[in-house]
Amino acid sequence: MSIQETMDDFLEMLKEQTKECPHLMELFTTCYTNTLDTTVKRMENNTTHVITGDIPAMWLRDSAAQLRPYIFLAKENEEVRELIAGLVRRQFFCICIDEYANAFNDSPSGACWEKDDPNQNPWVWERKFEVDSLCYPIQLAYLLWKNTGCTTQFNEDFQSGVQKILEVFRTEQHHEEKSSYRFCRHNGYYRDTLSRDGKGALVKSGTGLIWSGFRPSDDACTYGYLIPSNMFAVTVLGYLEKIERKIYGNGEIAEAAKALKEEVHTAIETIGKTFTEEFGMVYAYETDGFGMYNLMDDANVPSLLAMNYLGYPSDKEVEANTRRLLLSEANPFYFKGAKAAGIGSPHTPSNYIWHIAMAVQGLTTGDREEKRRILENMAATTGGKGVMHEGFCCEDDTRYTREWFSWANAMYAELFLNYLGYTLDK
Template identity: 85%
Template structure:
């Protein structure tokens, strides 16, 4: 961290200490989590971009990197160097999208490093090639939030426009995955959540519903049914952002119109076939559907999730959203766990009875009562397993049992909830 960035950080932390004087332990943990990402995961590159590793895995995820730097937009309002650090991340994200629009994670250089060599023709830049709708949404979201909250536009370069065109093309193609998509993913390690069925094509979906197909969830686990509703919700939000960006920044009415039309189409599809009736909770949004009438009623800790729809800014039906939230935060959700240490949403990505700090933060960020927000924040602070940082998942009975000791996204989410509790919120 440069001297100027450190001054900006110190000033901000001093301001926060005044607001959080009644919560010194929560403040100390915030300082650790907030400074960790900048100190350990961020590298400025020679081509004026920013590379951000996820933590204990030496690769950059499009999703994680955006979430990791999002809390620093508050500092970007006051500091040009931090603005350019975040803008540099957006530029690198779109550089990667233009290399391979179906990949979810990338290398620092064209090293050929990868999680596994899933495709003999895989780009040496690509760490992993799991197609996830959210991987193409997060870079647009970060670019938009940086513009709206820090008046920064240097992220909107030629690569951004090329990438946007690729994103729209992919989304249109994957609305007709069965007939039009050439994307396949096979991983031959025997772990069923790590590969797609039907020789890499994925479970059969009904084409032409208006929904966008996704091979994998934001957990990097394979979808049970290919229409992942939270990710389609996220697409609706960022397509609205894109419409505004194209209108006001690029003055490209053609792309603005394309974004709006796709946004409206996906939204109508969600509100038509993305929900189903339950005996206990009434009408709810589904986590996944196949378009033929099969629904998966659950939630996963990773964002986008159904729990995060308000956090993302999706214009949901309020009654249905409320019904859905009640389902998600109950044992009707097979990945809701409750124990001596905590209650919250976990994931099939981690063991049973493991709650995720990310999901706890999202629950807090979407609560309407300040008291409930603070209660969740305190529980997060009390479940670090003695490590003083957030983790991926931890056992709801014993927080010393956890996954991923160094997980920057989780640290960022604690920081974001803390800032929210102190009254700091981004314009969306």
């Protein structure tokens, strides 16, 4: 059966389940088919290149999130399985080129967002080091295997890339002393570069946390220990341990992943939390290890709001306290207006809410009616375009950023499926 036939059958089945909300189903159909129709390119080397939307490059993070909802189709269709496996293979091919880069070209064209380094690798679109960029490919590889049994993503590049990832994580636990990574972008916005000649704000080494230069928004971290990304690392290191034992039979890498996972988890639960008068003990968004904390959340995933979605083994009381903080005006990037209330980002203008954050709010609640309310609100804030955007003004959804943003479309699709009871085995 072709991808189109499998897609048509799936959509027809969903229509039968959603007769009471055809407008939500119509938006789902647009969002769900958009990524496959517009962003996916099959390469001659049996890999899959996925652009982020209106930018012609592949982000390791975005591309994994964009194809994740198609794992449901992959259960029924081998071609879809290979499409996703091909993305994993390409992601690890890219990681083997440069483990510190976040976005790549489809060829060694030299195209880039900015020529930050005169010797920049021509495959690299941008070289912002973000911990989550190395987590997403492992997550996608694991979820594809766990839910469909597919193993073609586990090739030599996967193993080489995994060793690079573990090495980077270990190095960046001691960023001050051991890391040679630097990032300087000249004549730009301050969130687009790192202080101290590209080294970033000072952090305390040896805490067990992994340093990240940038957030998943591609904005520079205020404090170098980004807690949501470390939470994500805990989860994927657990996935990696299982992959190495079951697929490769490599006890050495499995034990290394397990030990690092436990180290990072202990560090988060020890120094990644702080006490607040209003909410009690909460998880911080960032810390420097010296006692400075940044209490906020950003719409991009990984976020604190997404910790349960990511599978982080949190302290449930602290998680609940943190959620209350994040969905209140104590979070400086929580906005309320005539059109919606939700989390935005310093990456976009003040009072702009992100559809991604709205989807995460829905995916992390156990209340089915809240999921439905959020889906309705997302559908009502497309600015008349019938697709999801990056951020939109909470007072006027016709004011938005990024007309074409595939990750946001994927997140609406994922929440819609979750509302209907579709979940992935983890």
